[in-house]
Amino acid sequence: xxxxxxxxxxxxxxxxxxxxxxxxxxxxxxxxxxxxxxxxxxxxxxxxxxxxxxxxxxxxxxxxxxxxxxxxxxxxxxxxxxxxxxxxxxxxxxxxxxxxxxxxxxxxxxxxxxxxxxxxxxxxx
Amino acid sequence: xxxxxxxxxxxxxxxxxxxxxxxxxxxxxxxxxxxxxxxxxxxxxxxxxxxxxxxxxxxxxxxxxxxxxxxxxxxxxxxxxxxxxxxxxxxxxxxxxxxxxxxxxxxxxxxxxxxxxxxxxxxxxxxxxxxxxxxxxxxxxxxxxxxxxxxxxxxxxxxxxxxxxxxxxxxxxxxxxxxxx
Numbered sequence: 001x002x003x004x005x006x007x008x009x010x011x012x013x014x015x016x017x018x019x020x021x022x023x024x025x026x027x028x029x030x031x032x033x034x035x036x037x038x039x040x041x042x043x044x045x046x047x048x049x050x051x052x053x054x055x056x057x058x059x060x061x062x063x064x065x066x067x068x069x070x071x072x073x074x075x076x077x078x079x080x081x082x083x084x085x086x087x088x089x090x091x092x093x094x095x096x097x098x099x100x101x102x103x104x105x106x107x108x109x110x111x112x113x114x115x116x117x118x119x120x121x122x123x124x125x
Numbered sequence: 126x127x128x129x130x131x132x133x134x135x136x137x138x139x140x141x142x143x144x145x146x147x148x149x150x151x152x153x154x155x156x157x158x159x160x161x162x163x164x165x166x167x168x169x170x171x172x173x174x175x176x177x178x179x180x181x182x183x184x185x186x187x188x189x190x191x192x193x194x195x196x197x198x199x200x201x202x203x204x205x206x207x208x209x210x211x212x213x214x215x216x217x218x219x220x221x222x223x224x225x226x227x228x229x230x231x232x233x234x235x236x237x238x239x240x241x242x243x244x245x246x247x248x249x250x251x252x253x254x255x256x257x258x259x260x261x262x263x264x265x266x267x268x269x270x271x272x273x274x275x276x277x278x279x280x281x282x283x284x285x286x287x288x289x290x291x292x293x294x295x296x297x298x299x300x301x302x303x304x305x306x
Binding site for chain 1: 261262263264268271274275276277278279280281282
């Protein structure tokens with residue numbers, strides 16, 4: 001997992017290990033950096049959630065899914081959606097993995113969502 | 126008797142016909158001043174190009190004439206971000222249009238202005254689908270070129286069709302941005 005490191009010029013790096021010339025950030029700066037990081041994750045989650053909403057609605061309009069199927073999907077994945085919306089991507093990674101397929105949350109859709117969450121966690125945690 | 130200062134009104138022809146033109150004259154027709162019969166060219170701050178560079182030629186105390194239409198002056202440039210950019214050099218440009226055809230891109234720093242120059246740059250994300258990111262306090266750019274983001278964040282999204290102003294803070298030698306995502 002990544003943490004925040006700084007060098008003598010004040011540069012901040014968010015890495016899994018200290019880059020050469022960097023040391024771990026401490027004190028209130030570290031607190032503030034983590035607050036900002038969680039804010040970023042929440043904003044990214046809200047955007048992802050909104051994009052998914054729009055995509056599902058379009059899928060109703062173009063006849064890919066029925067509105068009933070989409071309502072069922074939203075209900076079935078509500079815990080996962082809440083976690084992503086709040087920016088809890090790491091938690092959502094496990095939630096998605098543990099959630100059995102159902103309805104249009106089929107193997108393909110689950111794999112698609114899982115891949116996007118995995119990619120986000122890989123690049124941001 | 127002592128010297129007498131006498132003001133008389135002369136036409137330009139009468140001035141031209143004087144045998145001794147030493148003196149200060151005002152043409153009664155044009156209102157122009159002349160010294161020793163020659164026009165005063167004017168100079169320095171009194172040149173119209175200096176005191177009225179925009180040729181407003183109207184009441185300087187009228188607010189609209191004084192302020193005019195708000196403008197970010199200066200030429201613009203378009204930068205197609207084919208890769209992430211460190212130490213972005215947009216010297217000479219105050220309006221910067223950012224595009225990126227195939228991927229989201231990052232800006233880790235912007236070339237700092239010289240001391241005493243209060244630089245402001247207006248950035249537009251001209252893409253309909255590609256986000257940019259401004260990276261905070263990134264070691265990829267020189268220390269004075271770095272950006273400080275809201276909440277000391279290490280990254281802020283610059284969404285499609287968003288605008289931000291970058292303002293250089295000479296107190297801590299970093300760029301600040303008006304609020305983005």
